[in-house]
Amino acid sequence: MNQIEIRVNGEQRRVSEGLSVEELLRELDLQPRMIVVEHNGDILRRERYAEVAVGAGDAFELVHFVGGG
């Protein structure tokens, strides 16, 4: 399967071509309902994780809540 290069949380990564965002999260061992995704600078609504495709050169920020004051 062909691989594409993307950027996730500031790091270059190679992933399989043709993944949806939801599949990307699962491949990274993350639970989609706990993660907020910023895709090329725009927030991606959770309902769209399954339908949006991961493209070569895309930049993702994957964030969640951690302890803070």
Place this chain on the structure above:
Amino acid sequence: MATETVHQIEDAPLTIAGRPLRSRLMVGTGKYRTNQEMVEAIAASGAEVVTVAVRRVDLDRSNEEGILHHLDADRYLLLPNTAGCYSADEAIRYARLARAAGFTDWVKLEVIGDQETLLPDAEATVDAARTLVAEGFTVLAYTNDDLITALRLEDAGCAAVMPLASPIGSGLGLINPYNIRTIKARLEVPVIVDAGVGTASDAAITMEQGVDGILMNTALAEAEDPVRMARAMGLATEAGRLAYLAGRMPRRERAVPSSPTRGMLA
């Protein structure tokens, strides 16, 4: 029994943006030694509003649990912060990400202006507040103990204004009670003192100024026994509030006997 009656009759709950809260104490979730200790301390504090931060998932330790694995989002009002942001744009970005998590449109807005003191950037905070309010956020804005900035934040539409007692994580207590009273006297939205409280007496003194609530994190997380300290802070917050409502006796620079001067033996 009697205490509860007084509490219910004489004090309305702290209400922010139309939502009544079950405690005037709000707590953070950072810097605890263990998640278990954090969960127990938060429960012991009696707080309903609990702050969280937004950060990148650590991909190398992707099984690392986020805070939501430990906190019941039905029991607490999770209040995302924009801690660590140094510009209005950055804080707005973090607030939007937090809202997209789907729990709340409340945000504790924090724009830091200086790395060493962590003091807020007043101008950037006001700018970010305007944008976030326009986007429908309920904004609780962390700020200096400065009346003019507090007034501008209220004018920008903030649901609460949160002046500091002293710098974040310092534990120095309430450095300028006068400034805090001045802010409280002039604002219509709730005033929540955020940051700097170190121990229970600090919380009581802060509440005695008449403010609507307190937010703290390090005072609990760095206490030798966070669960005990959390309970102490809950009691002190309530004690300070009641003392404020009760109205303290005047200060005088002379003694006045408490027992009758008449009827002494000859």
